Amino acid sequence: MCGIAGVWRKRDPIGAGDLSDIARMMQALAHRGPDDHDSWNGARLALGHRRLTIIDPSPAAREPMLTSDGQGVLCYNGEVYNYRSLRKTLEAEGLDFRTVSDTEVVLQALHHWGVEKAVPLFDGMFAFAYLDQRDGALWLARDRLGIKPISVADTADRLLFASEDKAILACHDVPRRVDARELTLRLAWQSRDSSYSVFEGIERLPPAGLWKISDGGIEKRRFWHVLDVLETSRIVDDRTSDAEHMASLEALLEQSVELHCIADASLATACSGGIDSGL
Structure with missing residues (x-):
């Protein structure tokens, strides 16, 4: 911290x-x-x-x-x-x-x-x-x-x-x-x-x-501001299947967790009722 x-x-x-x-x-x-x-x-x-x-x-x-x-x-x-x-x-x-x-x-x-x-x-x-x-x-x-x-x-x-x-x-x-x-x-x-x-x-x-x-x-x-990086055309024109979205989400989560696990100290996971823990 x-x-x-x-x-x-x-x-x-x-x-x-x-x-x-x-x-x-x-x-x-x-x-x-x-x-x-x-x-x-x-x-x-x-x-x-x-x-x-x-x-x-x-x-x-x-x-x-x-x-x-x-x-x-x-x-x-x-x-x-x-x-x-x-x-x-x-x-x-x-x-x-x-x-x-x-x-x-x-x-x-x-x-x-x-x-x-x-x-x-x-x-x-x-x-x-x-x-x-x-x-x-x-x-x-x-x-x-x-x-x-x-x-x-x-x-x-x-x-x-x-x-x-x-x-x-x-x-x-x-x-x-x-x-x-x-x-x-x-x-x-x-x-x-x-x-x-x-x-x-x-x-x-x-x-x-x-x-x-x-x-x-x-x-x-x-x-930085979220509205400056939001790609509206990608969202509007999206024709990706649910299965492909789920695979992309899983890959992003694995990448994020891997980055968070870089440490020279012991690690622990605390699950809450939030979106991240639910995923």
């Missing part, structure tokens, strides 16, 4: 108070990553990571992870299932790797190809913060369906972000006020997507959110 936390200073450099807040945020996220933890800070950014070890348990795969030149920094939660094929492509383009983790593949892809080219290539569930020190930009991203969370609080002097609201609330200058409107909407609708927080001053990246933070402020965008 893992947990990420960060403090971005809008003007002043990172100080002792920011580092104390990172420590408090990491403590609030300890349940997400009991296996390891570490932190990193630069001129205007401080990062913390709690690790649940699934792929490459070695200390070399610890996060926050830096590129060999120190110009790229990644704090990452989730798993990119096609990381092995991405790694082969990157190696063919001359890049070397020091771990067998998917984290390093994500970092190298972001740094080598650029964020806007790399992120759409990731097949998985993820939330991450990536700092490109070559231009000073901080990028926050969330997977297409919003499986992995990332909360953000934009204050006067800082931008705070973390895997859960509770980590942001642990910081010293964040008020704990419930958003009455949001609470009312949740009670009225009996559902709400994961883009909204019940606390005032906290928002969340939407599914497929890709935010660029720089001196110019926050540039919010999305790198």
Whole structure:
């Protein structure tokens, strides 16, 4: 699962108070990553990571992870299932790797190809913060369906972000006020997507959110939307038999399960009453 936390200073450099807040945020996220933890800070950014070890348990795969030149920094939660094929492509383009983790593949892809080219290539569930020190930009991203969370609080002097609201609330200058409107909407609708927080001053990246933070402020965008990739002509003109559809579905499920089983830790299956378990 893992947990990420960060403090971005809008003007002043990172100080002792920011580092104390990172420590408090990491403590609030300890349940997400009991296996390891570490932190990193630069001129205007401080990062913390709690690790649940699934792929490459070695200390070399610890996060926050830096590129060999120190110009790229990644704090990452989730798993990119096609990381092995991405790694082969990157190696063919001359890049070397020091771990067998998917984290390093994500970092190298972001740094080598650029964020806007790399992120759409990731097949998985993820939330991450990536700092490109070559231009000073901080990028926050969330997977297409919003499986992995990332909360953000934009204050006067800082931008705070973390895997859960509770980590942001642990910081010293964040008020704990419930958003009455949001609470009312949740009670009225009996559902709400994961883009909204019940606390005032906290928002969340939407599914497929890709935010660029720089001196110019926050540039919010999305790198994917289901309506953009829906092939209506294929659906309308489909003449495939039920048997062929069932065979295709079974093949897709087997491929998906095989990708999910890539791990250096013990695996377990939990069946619920949902669509995936029913299938």
